[in-house]
Amino acid sequence: MTPRGVLGADELNNIAVFKAVSPSVVNITALGLERDFFSLNVQQVPQGTGTGFVWDTQGHVVTNFHVIQGASGARVTLADQSSYKAELVGAFPDRDIAVLKIPAPVAKFKPVTVGTSRDLQVGQKVYAIGNPFGLDQTLTTGIVSALNREIESVTHRTIKGAIQTDAAINPGNSGGPLLDSAGRLIGVNTAIYSPSGASAGIGFAIPVDEVNRIVPRLIRDGRMVRPSLGVTGGGPEINRALGLPKGVALVRVQRNGPAAKAGLKAFSRGDGGILAGDVITAVDGEPVETQDDMLTALERLQPGDSCTLSVWRSGATRKLTVTLAESDD
Structure with missing residues (x-):
């Protein structure tokens, strides 16, 4: 031997x-x-x-x-x-x-050490630890294959900024930690892309910066208390039909809501055709093209916070400061 x-x-x-x-x-x-x-x-x-x-x-x-x-x-x-x-x-x-x-x-209780996902680089080593059957832990290794991927949640909302990895992730590993080489939490393993449902070399994780924003609020409030502008946006088809720039074309503005108090108006139908309304093109300088983009940007804030909206109307763009309210949902 x-x-x-x-x-x-x-x-x-x-x-x-x-x-x-x-x-x-x-x-x-x-x-x-x-x-x-x-x-x-x-x-x-x-x-x-x-x-x-x-x-x-x-x-x-x-x-x-x-x-x-x-x-x-x-x-x-x-x-x-x-x-x-x-x-x-x-x-x-x-x-x-x-x-x-x-x-x-x-x-x-031995809490994980929470790291950060904002400085991840493609190619760095990652570890996925799972406990799919309650009998023993499993370790798989890989690299960060890509960053800023988009995956779909169970509510069909887009989860942006997802980490793609080739570390083997199977259904039983869902919810487990994705770690960097220092053993710090950098993501939560959440989905695989595979026709069979088994690991096929493509796994995804929710970035820890997103997790670290959400979890303390769930512990504190029992739910994500959404900040609200009090608006409803239309789909991209409205922008195309009306020749509008990319952004969230408002089809409803809640009476006495934050947006209404700031002077925003929805597109509406009048005797002479469509009456001009507002298109929100950015939240705090971050461009938004869809209502999903806008909700994602707003979810980084809390009710009572102020944000700056870039708003387009009839060819002119202006910036408005709006104080967010609490959403009803």
Whole structure:
């Protein structure tokens, strides 16, 4: 038998990242209701599994919304195989993020180290850790294949800025952490692109900067409290039909809402044809072309914040400062 030499630096780093982060990774079993055929008693039964990770020492666990979507309950199994019934703290389906909470002792919680996604570069190494079956952790490695991808959430809203990776990500890994080579959280694994549903070399993760913006608000409010302009935008077909520039053509402005108070007007039909309205072309200097773009830009703010809108009307562009209200939805 030939003894092997020392492990390479790359292998040692793989091992170190896994040892450091795997205690933070949990298995999530979504539960559904089933009526017993003989006794007619209703009981909770497993209906699917996924992965999550410990966010803080208060027992908050982050996962994908689609992991627990439609479930009547959930159980969280920690790395030491202890299992707890979870309560749903809050969810933001538009970004496929959910926060659960479990009543485990504080000593059992090892939160992940939160990194940043704004300075990621294509080609840098990444790790995905999952716990698809609640039996043991799995580690896969890869690189950042592309940045600023767009994927569709369960509500058909576009999730922008997604990280594409070739680290193997299977359905049971959904909700698990994507890590950089320092073991810091840089994303939440959320979807794969594959006709068979199995890993086919293309995985996606929600960037951690987006997660770090959403999760504290879910913990605080139980939901994402949306800031609102009080407007409804039309689709691109309106811009094409009326020869308007790219932007959100307003088809409704809520009475006494933030936009109405700032003087914005919707396009409307009059006796002589279409009456001129406003097109929002940018929010705080960030160009917007669709209502989805506008909602994404506004979701970075909170009710009560002010933002600057670039508004086009009849060939002239002006800037308006608007104080956002709280959305009703």
